Amino acid sequence: MRELYEKLKTRFPLGEFTDQRDxxxxxxxxxxxxxxxxxxxxxxxxxxxxxxxxxxxxxxxxRFQLTYLLSNRTRSVDVGLRVMLDRGEPxxxxxxDIWPTAATYQCELREMFGIDFPDSPGVMDxxxxxxxxxxxxxxxxxxxxxxxxxxxxxxEGRVTHDPAEYMKKQLYPDEV
Amino acid sequence: xxxxLQKRTVKGPDGFEFxxxxxxxxxxxxxxxxxxxxYAKIVESFFNWARSESIWILGFGTGCGAIEMRPLMxxxxxxxxxGVQWRPTPRQAxxxxxxxxxxxxxxxRAIRSYEQMQNPKYVLGLGSCTINGxxxxxxxxxxxxxxxxxxxxxxVAGCMPRPExxxxxxxxxxxxxxxxxxxxxxxxxxxxxxxKANQKKVIKDWDMPDYNW
Numbered sequence: 506m507r508e509l510y511e512k513l514k515t516r517f518p519l520g521e522f523t524d525q526r527d528x529x530x531x532x533x534x535x536x537x538x539x540x541x542x543x544x545x546x547x548x549x550x551x552x553x554x555x556x557x558x559x560x561x562x563x564x565x566x567x568r569f570q571l572t573y574l575l576s577n578r579t580r581s582v583d584v585g586l587r588v589m590l591d592r593g594e595p596x597x598x599x600x601x602d603i604w605p606t607a608a609t610y611q612c613e614l615r616e617m618f619g620i621d622f623p624d625s626p627g628v629m630d631x632x633x634x635x636x637x638x639x640x641x642x643x644x645x646x647x648x649x650x651x652x653x654x655x656x657x658x659x660x661e662g663r664v665t666h667d668p669a670e671y672m673k674k675q676l677y678p679d680e681v
Numbered sequence: 682x683x684x685x686l687q688k689r690t691v692k693g694p695d696g697f698e699f700x701x702x703x704x705x706x707x708x709x710x711x712x713x714x715x716x717x718x719x720y721a722k723i724v725e726s727f728f729n730w731a732r733s734e735s736i737w738i739l740g741f742g743t744g745c746g747a748i749e750m751r752p753l754m755x756x757x758x759x760x761x762x763x764g765v766q767w768r769p770t771p772r773q774a775x776x777x778x779x780x781x782x783x784x785x786x787x788x789x790r791a792i793r794s795y796e797q798m799q800n801p802k803y804v805l806g807l808g809s810c811t812i813n814g815x816x817x818x819x820x821x822x823x824x825x826x827x828x829x830x831x832x833x834x835x836x837v838a839g840c841m842p843r844p845e846x847x848x849x850x851x852x853x854x855x856x857x858x859x860x861x862x863x864x865x866x867x868x869x870x871x872x873x874x875x876x877k878a879n880q881k882k883v884i885k886d887w888d889m890p891d892y893n894w
Binding site: 638660 | 812822826882887
């Protein structure tokens with residue numbers, strides 16, 4: 506994987522490199538360098554398949570990380586491109602013209618993380634959350650439990666046991 | 682509200698312009714009516730016996746529990762010997778199995794399907810998720826109490842219940858129906874406003890008629 510990184514580095518300004526496995530590596534790319542790198546990987550390095558596009562919320566660093574995972578099927582090699590976005594203004598260029606499947610991922614990211622992809626087809630449509638009016642739920646400052654308690658009625662009588670303690674009580678009632 | 686449901690002026694092919702208000706023109710706003718048992722007890726018992734032996738299930742899987750219904754259609758479990766079969770449309774079904782967690786998006790479709798079913802109709806909550814949220818008890822997108830949104834005749838606990846549990850539940854449901862206690866459709870009609878209020882509380886983009894499909 507390092508080979509590929511060194512090769513790319515002669516052409517593009519690249520960030521950090523993580524050598525995960527023999528056939529998997531991650532490269533940090535600048536926001537405006539992503540498109541040329543994607544084209545190069547697709548057209549010259551055989552990474553013809555977009556496996557997934559996902560995001561990570563680095564709330565402590567005030568950033569979103571987008572991960573574009575590409576696969577070279579003939580060589581069974583995957584490479585992930587990391588793009589860091591400002592958390593205050595999360596806008597990214599759409600890549601649906603390179604891989605049409607990206608439009609669905611972008612739709613989901615807009616809904617779940619609130620990352621906008623202008624001009625991506627149907628990006629503002631409701632995807633899973635219909636009529637959602639709160640913070641995007643995958644953001645880490647969204648409190649799932651609090652939202653659930655406020656929105657849905659809960660049935661009385663739900664108890665939580667510590668599994669170890671509970672089984673001890675069940676199996677060895679004399680020792681507790 | 683969706684564009685196709687909004688009031689608008691339409692120009693016909695002959696150039697004639699007319700106004701369309703889909704929610705009022707295509708549906709009527711009449712609420713459902715309760716149909717209490719009308720005949721002598723012995724006749725109603727006969728009806729209930731007949732109903733209990735013809736359980737036709739709506740083929741709508743809402744959560745992971747839907748996968749437990751598939752084996753029942755195979756020779757190994759063969760649910761058909763209990764007078765049970767699956768139907769592709771709500772118009773032909775009288776049992777709705779809510780098979781696991783219900784997200785808000787699915788709840789909307791489930792309510793539509795339930796209301797399209799003919800009376801008398803029964804609902805079976807399969808799995809812990811329908812009872813108290815199960816492992817999704819703190820999720821932002823699943824309901825925790827199914828019986829707040831539609832009348833439930835029987836719950837089957839488990840995560841997930843095995844197909845055998847579902848078979849046993851058919852037998853239990855038959856007992857409930859034969860005892861004349863499966864009056865869910867009437868309960869829905871009688872407490873219609875309460876059910877609608879609960880449904881509208883969680884479905885925030887309500888863009889369908891309240892009843893009458």
